Amino acid sequence: xxxxxxxxxxxxxxxxxxxxxxxxxxxxxxxxxxxxxxxxxxxxxxxxxxxxxxxxxxxxxxxxxxxxxxxxxxxxxxxxxxxxxxxxxxxxxxxxxxxxxxxxxxxxxxxxxxxxxxxxxxxxxxxxxxxxxxxxxxxxxxxxxxxxxxxxxxxxxxxxxxxxxxxxxxxxxxxxxxxxxxxxxxxxxxxxxxxxxxxxxxxxxxxxxxxxxxxxxxxxxxxxxxxxxxxxxxxxxxxxxxxxxxxxxxxxxxxxxxxxxxxxxxxxxxxxxxxxxxxxxxxxxxxxxxxxxxxxxxxxxxxxxxxxxxxxxxxxxxxxxxxxxxxxxxxxxxxxxxxxxxxxxxxxxxxxxxxxxxxxxxxxxx
Numbered sequence: 001x002x003x004x005x006x007x008x009x010x011x012x013x014x015x016x017x018x019x020x021x022x023x024x025x026x027x028x029x030x031x032x033x034x035x036x037x038x039x040x041x042x043x044x045x046x047x048x049x050x051x052x053x054x055x056x057x058x059x060x061x062x063x064x065x066x067x068x069x070x071x072x073x074x075x076x077x078x079x080x081x082x083x084x085x086x087x088x089x090x091x092x093x094x095x096x097x098x099x100x101x102x103x104x105x106x107x108x109x110x111x112x113x114x115x116x117x118x119x120x121x122x123x124x125x126x127x128x129x130x131x132x133x134x135x136x137x138x139x140x141x142x143x144x145x146x147x148x149x150x151x152x153x154x155x156x157x158x159x160x161x162x163x164x165x166x167x168x169x170x171x172x173x174x175x176x177x178x179x180x181x182x183x184x185x186x187x188x189x190x191x192x193x194x195x196x197x198x199x200x201x202x203x204x205x206x207x208x209x210x211x212x213x214x215x216x217x218x219x220x221x222x223x224x225x226x227x228x229x230x231x232x233x234x235x236x237x238x239x240x241x242x243x244x245x246x247x248x249x250x251x252x253x254x255x256x257x258x259x260x261x262x263x264x265x266x267x268x269x270x271x272x273x274x275x276x277x278x279x280x281x282x283x284x285x286x287x288x289x290x291x292x293x294x295x296x297x298x299x300x301x302x303x304x305x306x307x308x309x310x311x312x313x314x315x316x317x318x319x320x321x322x323x324x325x326x327x328x329x330x331x332x333x334x335x336x337x338x339x340x341x342x343x344x345x346x347x348x349x350x351x352x353x354x355x356x357x358x359x360x361x362x363x364x365x366x
Contacts, residue, residue, distance in 0.1 A: 003353030004132055004155060004332060006362035008032070008041035009185065011338035016061045017041035017335075018157055020051070022127045025106045025158035028052045028071065029134045033063030034262075036292045040064045050192060055136025056121035057082040057192060060098050065090045077105060079112075081120030081228040085192055085221055097122065100148065100182070101226055101359070115254060116140055116147035117312055118193050119218065119228045125148045132366075135159045137335075142171040144197045147229045148306070149325040155366045156326050160333035161228060161265035161289075161313035161351050163340040164347045169311040173198075176285070176308060177205045182251040184282035186267045188296065191215040191260040194287060194310050196222075199258055200233075208255030210245040212268050215260055247272075252280035262288055272319060279306040288312065323352060330366045332358040 001021060007028075008017040015032030026049045033040050037084045041064060049071045057078070065088060068074065076090060077097040086092050097103070099120060108131075112122040116139035123135045133153035140147045157344055179185060180202065181302055189195040195215045201207050211219070221236040229236065247257055249271040261269025276282045277299065284305035299305035304312045313335075314322060323331070335345055345359040358364045 003365045009334045013335055014039050020132055025108050026050050030055055030061040031064045032060040034060045035289050043070050049074050052076045054078040056118040057086050079120040081225045096235050113148040114146040116142040116145045116181045125151045125153050130154055141311050143198035144200050151345055152327050156328035156331040157334055159313050161335040163336050163344045164316045166316050172310055173201050181208045184274050186257045186272055186282045186284045188259050188261050190262050193216045194312050195258050202256045210247040210257050212247040212259040328362045330356040
């Protein structure tokens with residue numbers, strides 16, 4: 001039997017957690033929490049698994065690793081950059097997952113490749129061409145993090161966070177650069193994600209950039225992991241550290257002010273959003289998912305901030321490219337709210353009428 005089940009991450013922008021069963025082996029793909037507060041996978045009845053494979057280190061993919069004891073405490077596998085950047089001992093002490101290459105885990109052939117999106121992020125193929133390809137979060141548009149096309153597989157669990165959205169990142173980036181030429185912008189963003197992508201883009205455009213200490217620490221880690229940045233950018237993290245200011249609560253409102261805390265949950269992101277909401281010295285712009293009940297949502301609802309997406313997931317064009325590379329017989333679109341699953345399935349059916357898309361149930365066999 002070959003079966004994939006979304007324990008979480010299907011029909012909702014929720015934490016990643018997928019159970020894959022191949023030839024009696026059981027692997028868990030990610031074990032996350034969020035992005036809305038308190039949302040965790042339901043592991044009731046899952047039972048022991050043989051290993052947990054981590055696609056990348058964002059909380060909605062690793063934030064529930066404390067639940068691993070309910071699965072028999074299986075070994076956790078993650079790439080070297082993900083392990084080094086984690087503050088969780090379970091992940092820092094994880095076993096290696098190649099950042100592009102092959103391994104045998106729990107008796108199954110595992111192959112990985114860079115997935116863009118975040119430092120050390122990978123897609124994973126399990127069980128060869130007759131098995132399953134899991135993208136995790138995936139982006140070919142990243143100016144900083146490398147990506148490679150995924151390998152062919154009969155089944156696909158794919159990052160479909162944006163559904164049938166079409167706007168490319170270069171248009172989004174150009175809009176922000178244009179605004180930055182007139183106004184300072186405060187940009188709360190994940191430090192192990194689009195924060196450094198934005199810093200690279202804005203520096204290339206001649207915009208002054210200030211980075212918070214947390215984001216600077218990620219850049220420092222990348223100086224030790226040349227493989228985790230795109231070809232030709234091995235020296236860029238060090239250059240960034242030397243050419244940007246350190247953001248503080250009293251920093252001048254100039255250029256791009258990039259701060260960790262995409263949801264304005266604590267610390268410097270709170271201090272700076274409160275300051276600029278009151279003074280108007282800089283505009284507050286969010287660029288990704290806004291969690292329910294978060295400080296970011298409150299600022300948007302009050303009119304003190306605006307939202308301008310910065311792509312870190314595939315557009316419809318990107319999804320079509322993934323499917324063309326993988327050539328699956330069955331596909332589960334992940335991380336997309338259920339009302340948007342049917343329109344996406346219809347858009348894909350125009351090119352792949354025989355592709356079985358799990359748009360009505362969170363599990364499939366192949």
